Amino acid sequence: MKKGMFDMSEVATYFFRKKDPRRKTNFNLRTMHTINKISMLMFLAGVIYFIATHI
Template sequence: MNGKNLFDFGPAFGYFFRKHDPNRKTNFNLKTMHFINKLSMAMFLVCLLVMLFRYVL
């Protein structure tokens, strides 16, 4: 594993901005799981920015 792959955030951003696939069946549990995953990633990024902002100031 090299350092270039360590900071490859393409799949994470793709998870946030992908299109709805009409061929894939969804149910309430799957929708809830994806919502919780997106919410937790967004909260992590916000907290990371807050910590970085506090460290700089």
């Protein structure tokens, strides 16, 4: 049960997915994915900063 809680493979592969040519895309969807990627990177940077300054 606990093994699935910390499975980071979905997050790791989110940045390196290939675009599916069959999937229809639009401006709203691209914008949402861009904002998601920026927010994940900012969160990761914050965690790294927090760890680096509190050790």
